[in-house]
Amino acid sequence: xxxxxxxxxxxxxxxxxxxxxxxxxxxxxxxxxxxxxxxxxxxxxxxxxxxxxxxxxxxxxxxxxxxxxxxxxxxxxxxxxxxxxxxxxxxxxxxxxxxxxxxxxxxxxxxxxxxxxxxxxxxxxxxxxxxxxxxxxxxxxxxxxxxxxxxxxxxxxxxxxxxxxxxxxxxxxxxxxxxxxxxxxxxxxxxxxxxxxxxxxxxxxxxxxxxxxxxxxxxxxxxxxxxxxxxxxxxxxxxxxxxxxxxxxxxxxxxxxxxxxxxxxxxxxxxxxxxxxxxxxxxxxxxxxxxxxxxxxxxxxxxxxx
Amino acid sequence: xxxxxxxxxxxxxxxxxxxxxxxxxxxxxxxxxxxxxxxxxxxxxxxxxxxxxxxxxxxxxxxxxxxxxxxxxxxxxxxxxxxxxxxxxxxxxxxxxxxxxxxxxxxxxxxxxxxxxxxxxxxxxxxxxxxxxxxxxxxxxxxxxxxxxxxxxxxxxxxxxxxxxxxxxxxxxxxxxxxxxxxxxxxxxxxxxxxxxxxxxxxxxxxxxxxxxxxxxxxxxxxxxxxxxxxxx
Numbered sequence: 001x002x003x004x005x006x007x008x009x010x011x012x013x014x015x016x017x018x019x020x021x022x023x024x025x026x027x028x029x030x031x032x033x034x035x036x037x038x039x040x041x042x043x044x045x046x047x048x049x050x051x052x053x054x055x056x057x058x059x060x061x062x063x064x065x066x067x068x069x070x071x072x073x074x075x076x077x078x079x080x081x082x083x084x085x086x087x088x089x090x091x092x093x094x095x096x097x098x099x100x101x102x103x104x105x106x107x108x109x110x111x112x113x114x115x116x117x118x119x120x121x122x123x124x125x126x127x128x129x130x131x132x133x134x135x136x137x138x139x140x141x142x143x144x145x146x147x148x149x150x151x152x153x154x155x156x157x158x159x160x161x162x163x164x165x166x167x168x169x170x171x172x173x174x175x176x177x178x179x180x181x182x183x184x185x186x187x188x189x190x191x192x193x194x195x196x197x198x199x200x201x202x203x204x205x206x207x208x209x210x211x212x213x214x215x216x217x218x219x220x221x222x223x224x225x226x227x228x229x230x231x232x233x234x235x236x237x238x239x240x241x242x243x244x245x246x247x248x249x250x251x252x253x254x255x256x257x258x259x260x261x262x263x264x265x266x267x268x269x270x271x272x273x274x275x276x277x278x279x280x281x282x283x284x285x286x287x288x289x290x291x292x293x294x295x296x297x298x299x300x301x302x303x304x305x306x
Numbered sequence: 307x308x309x310x311x312x313x314x315x316x317x318x319x320x321x322x323x324x325x326x327x328x329x330x331x332x333x334x335x336x337x338x339x340x341x342x343x344x345x346x347x348x349x350x351x352x353x354x355x356x357x358x359x360x361x362x363x364x365x366x367x368x369x370x371x372x373x374x375x376x377x378x379x380x381x382x383x384x385x386x387x388x389x390x391x392x393x394x395x396x397x398x399x400x401x402x403x404x405x406x407x408x409x410x411x412x413x414x415x416x417x418x419x420x421x422x423x424x425x426x427x428x429x430x431x432x433x434x435x436x437x438x439x440x441x442x443x444x445x446x447x448x449x450x451x452x453x454x455x456x457x458x459x460x461x462x463x464x465x466x467x468x469x470x471x472x473x474x475x476x477x478x479x480x481x482x483x484x485x486x487x488x489x490x491x492x493x494x495x496x497x498x499x500x501x502x503x504x505x506x507x508x509x510x511x512x513x514x515x516x517x518x519x520x521x522x523x524x525x526x527x528x529x530x531x532x533x534x535x536x537x538x539x
């Protein structure tokens with residue numbers, strides 16, 4: 001049994017090295033397929049990163065009246081933080097809001113003068129709420145509009161900007177969902193097309209060995225003894241193609257990281273490649289082995305019918 | 307029929323019809339004893355190759371049975387067919403060596419396929435290479451060898467596992483007279499060492515020089531079967 005395995009492996013390696021040009025062509029096509037798969041991995045990383053960056057920018061603000069007690073506001077904050085839908089609540093005090101306003105309008109003397117004329121701080125405290133998921137904002141707003149949840153004698157909430165943002169949030173939620181689905185379909189289609197091409201190439205390579213396969217059958221070699229070396233050769237080709245792809249990714253992502261990361265909201269492909277190297281390595285080498293091995297298996301089977 | 311001698315190969319009323327015009331067989335009955343040397347002659351399309359294909363279970367007969375010793379050849383399930391085929395050594399007109407293996411490896415492959423040990427291979431392959439008179443070219447690939455040399459390698463490959471029968475389909479068809487003579491001598495030697503040999507041929511010289519049993523085929527039928535035959539058509 002062990003002898004058979006060893007023979008199949010060494011014969012596969014020999015087949016691979018001796019059928020030079022055919023092996024080269026197969027490796028080339030498989031590399032192209034794996035480059036497409038790698039590109040798709042990077043694209044989906046860019047996509048999900050961009051989407052989460054957009055999602056991150058969505059929040060709702062609760063503005064309190066100027067006479068709301070700070071302790072009441074903070075108690076609303078701590079209540080909100082216990083809700084499972086809430087990811088983060090940021091408190092802005094009245095003084096902070098005023099300071100922010102001044103910095104924002106530092107080159108607008110007219111507004112600042114008007115503010116000074118007023119004598120007192122016209123701005124209320126506010127809470128910026130971030131939900132775990134964009135679809136959760138409605139629940140949070142429902143919670144806030146229920147008076148029993150809000151401490152203090154009078155209604156201390158001035159306004160919630162959710163209603164202004166609602167359409168935007170809804171559209172964004174929908175767009176994110178659609179983009180993710182479309183992205184997935186696109187990824188699958190591309191991967192499928194390139195896998196079919198790789199299969200056809202491997203089949204062509206084995207087609208040239210069909211007489212050989214028939215002779216081996218007539219000489220009394222068992223199916224596995226014939227098929228094994230072809231599968232081993234296919235797997236070797238797949239691994240080489242994966243290694244070439246991994247090497248190609250290095251300068252490609254470095255260049256992309258250097259030149260387009262400002263477009264992608266600071267997302268650096270090169271550092272993504274380095275930090276996810278193990279995952280990318282496993283996916284590409286696994287895909288290479290599967291592609292080469294399975295394609296050879298299927299192709300040889302056609303000619304084993306003698 | 308009662309056997310007085312043990313029968314090695316027995317074609318029992320074998321008929322094969324092809325729809326695509328490939329020459330078939332019509333009601334062929336013949337038996338071959340162990341250690342016989344049998345030449346099958348006939349025009350192209352007389353059914354010689356079809357006869358061999360039936361024996362190797364490359365194709366099934368439409369009617370009738372092919373027996374190898376006490377085994378119905380076409381009742382052997384496909385997945386264990388290779389065990390049966392190891393009993394037969396095949397030689398082809400176009401040699402059919404494995405192109406990316408050397409002469410040595412081509413012969414060793416047959417032994418590896420049969421599950422022989424590395425020691426046996428290291429011992430037997432050089433011996434066989436010498437026997438077919440190609441000992442110094444074991445490291446050559448088929449395309450580096452002449453037709454006669456390739457056919458010797460092919461014969462070496464066919465006999466390495468000591469099969470009970472050698473089946474050679476037009477083994478000299480692609481060779482010049484000198485190589486033809488030498489290949490026939492090798493086949494005769496193999497037969498003298500106790501292996502049954504079954505060849506098909508077009509070559510009158512080969513058959514006449516042999517002076518052994520000749521089966522003449524015509525349009526899928528056995529036309530003549532002479533124990534000490536000549537090539538008569």
